[in-house]
Amino acid sequence: MAKSLWLRLGFPLAAWLWLFWPSINHMVTVWLNSKTYEHCFLILPICLWLVWRQREEIRNIPLSVSGLAACLLVIPCLLWLMGRAADIGLFEHLAAVMSLQLLLWAILGTAIARVLWFPLLYLFFAVPFGESLVPQLQIITADLSVWLLNLSNIPVYREGLYLTIPNGRFYVAEACSGIRFLMSSVALGTLFAYLQFTKTYKRLCFVAFSFIFPIIANGIRAFGIVIIGYWSDMKYAAGADHLIYGWVFFSLIILVIFFTASRFSDAESSEIDRKPVNRTTSPRAEWCVFIPVFCLFGLTALWHLHLTHHAEITTALPNSATNRTGTDTTSAEAGIIAVNETRTGASNTPLAAWGITFPKAINSQRHSAAEGKAEIYTARYNLWQRDGELISSTNQLFNKDTWSLQRSRGVQLQSGVHAKTMTIANARGDTMHLVYWYCINEFCSSNPLAIKLVRASYRLAGLKGVSHVTAVASSELGETEIAQFAGQNQAILVPSM
Numbered sequence: 001m002a003k004s005l006w007l008r009l010g011f012p013l014a015a016w017l018w019l020f021w022p023s024i025n026h027m028v029t030v031w032l033n034s035k036t037y038e039h040c041f042l043i044l045p046i047c048l049w050l051v052w053r054q055r056e057e058i059r060n061i062p063l064s065v066s067g068l069a070a071c072l073l074v075i076p077c078l079l080w081l082m083g084r085a086a087d088i089g090l091f092e093h094l095a096a097v098m099s100l101q102l103l104l105w106a107i108l109g110t111a112i113a114r115v116l117w118f119p120l121l122y123l124f125f126a127v128p129f130g131e132s133l134v135p136q137l138q139i140i141t142a143d144l145s146v147w148l149l150n151l152s153n154i155p156v157y158r159e160g161l162y163l164t165i166p167n168g169r170f171y172v173a174e175a176c177s178g179i180r181f182l183m184s185s186v187a188l189g190t191l192f193a194y195l196q197f198t199k200t201y202k203r204l205c206f207v208a209f210s211f212i213f214p215i216i217a218n219g220i221r222a223f224g225i226v227i228i229g230y231w232s233d234m235k236y237a238a239g240a241d242h243l244i245y246g247w248v249f250f251s252l253i254i255l256v257i258f259f260t261a262s263r264f265s266d267a268e269s270s271e272i273d274r275k276p277v278n279r280t281t282s283p284r285a286e287w288c289v290f291i292p293v294f295c296l297f298g299l300t301a302l303w304h305l306h307l308t309h310h311a312e313i314t315t316a317l318p319n320s321a322t323n324r325t326g327t328d329t330t331s332a333e334a335g336i337i338a339v340n341e342t343r344t345g346a347s348n349t350p351l352a353a354w355g356i357t358f359p360k361a362i363n364s365q366r367h368s369a370a371e372g373k374a375e376i377y378t379a380r381y382n383l384w385q386r387d388g389e390l391i392s393s394t395n396q397l398f399n400k401d402t403w404s405l406q407r408s409r410g411v412q413l414q415s416g417v418h419a420k421t422m423t424i425a426n427a428r429g430d431t432m433h434l435v436y437w438y439c440i441n442e443f444c445s446s447n448p449l450a451i452k453l454v455r456a457s458y459r460l461a462g463l464k465g466v467s468h469v470t471a472v473a474s475s476e477l478g479e480t481e482i483a484q485f486a487g488q489n490q491a492i493l494v495p496s497m
């Protein structure tokens with residue numbers, strides 16, 4: 001059976017690897033460049049080990065095929081094309097993993113897929129996701145820290161993500177959100193739930209525990225860092241020592257999760273002998289599954305090549321940016337940062353340190369408005385340009401090293417456009433209000449996913465277009481006033497073509 005299994009797997013997996021290689025390569029690059037997803041390197045070895053544990057059971061099940069799984073492969077192929085067209089990495093990564101799961105189901109049969117349901121589903125943890133949770137986790141960490149400081153009778157003043165105690169100031173940075181702990185904990189907790197429990201409700205409860213516990217524990221960790229700074233008069237909380245403390249704390253979290261799983265684990269049940277399935281699949285039926293799979297992969301590849309070729313011949317606008325102002329910024333330091341009050345070379349005007357940047361735009365402009373009380377920023381992109389796009393992790397609406405988000409909400413402008421307002425604050429107590437929205441041709445929204453999907457629909461249809469962002473900032477106008485100003489002047493805020 002082993003020889004026939006490898007022959008059956010070889011060509012389909014080679015075709016899968018050939019088609020989805022760009023997305024797989026990008027996914028591994030994310031693992032390498034982000035400490036949040038270092039645990040993803042363990043997912044495939046864990047899945048292979050889980051399959052090896054069930055090798056005896058698999059040997060008693062004859063190989064077959066699944067026409068349903070072959071038909072469902074259309075979904076990840078379309079999702080992958082959408083992700084490639086819209087440059088949505090999450091769509092590409094999900095499509096690559098889903099297609100692998102469905103491909104294995106299709107070529108091994110439903111009976112084997114039913115036995116290997118957990119290793120197949122566990123492959124989803126190889127997808128780097130969860131970054132969208134970072135802002136909410138930062139807020140939760142700050143909330144828990146302030147609550148624990150109040151319980152400890154330590155005076156604290158909070159301004160957004162800045163926490164001020166009598167002898168120092170701290171900033172809850174993105175790295176202090178606990179996203180690294182959370183993703184690793186959920187992945188390991190899910191594995192423990194499968195191995196230690198047999199009852200479904202226990203498994204679900206333990207996965208929920210592995211999600212909630214690290215969030216609470218990270219708030220306690222941040223509180224501990226502030227306490228160390230308070231007791232040591234800021235001698236042991238401003239350097240790399242808090243990172244060491246964080247990893248020690250993370251190790252304790254994993255130990256707690258492991259011992260909790262062991263403490264409440266179910267007794268191992270004896271394996272139920274599965275009766276061998278006598279039904280076999282005819283070679284003709286197998287070819288009726290294999291041929292459509294290869295044809296589907298081929299059509300997907302041809303359409304992708306068509307999109308790539310169309311992108312090369314459609315880009316007519318230059319990629320060099322003109323009238324660009326502002327300064328590129330780097331990411332914040334890791335952890336909950338002790339803030340240095342001394343700032344050299346910084347302007348006294350908050351708007352001057354706004355820090356909005358959209359790199360590689362073909363045109364960007366920044367100028368004052370409302371009698372100098374506000375500033376307007378616009379940037380424009382070609383839908384088909386190779387380098388740079390409207391929605392990207394390299395773009396930022398404000399300098400995250402200087403400002404922290406206090407609140408954000410959606411607002412509908414007088415023109416009917418759904419925009420978004422934000423209030424940000426810095427360490428000196430300055431606040432600034434922003435209103436912004438994105439547009440692709442005539443469609444405007446502040447929802448990044450909606451903009452991505454519209455961009456993908458234009459590219460899949462081979463249509464031309466431009467996209468742009470408009471942002472208005474003010475440290476003098478209120479949140480309502482700046483939204484009214486943007487709504488009344490939207491027609492003149494659009495960047496010139």
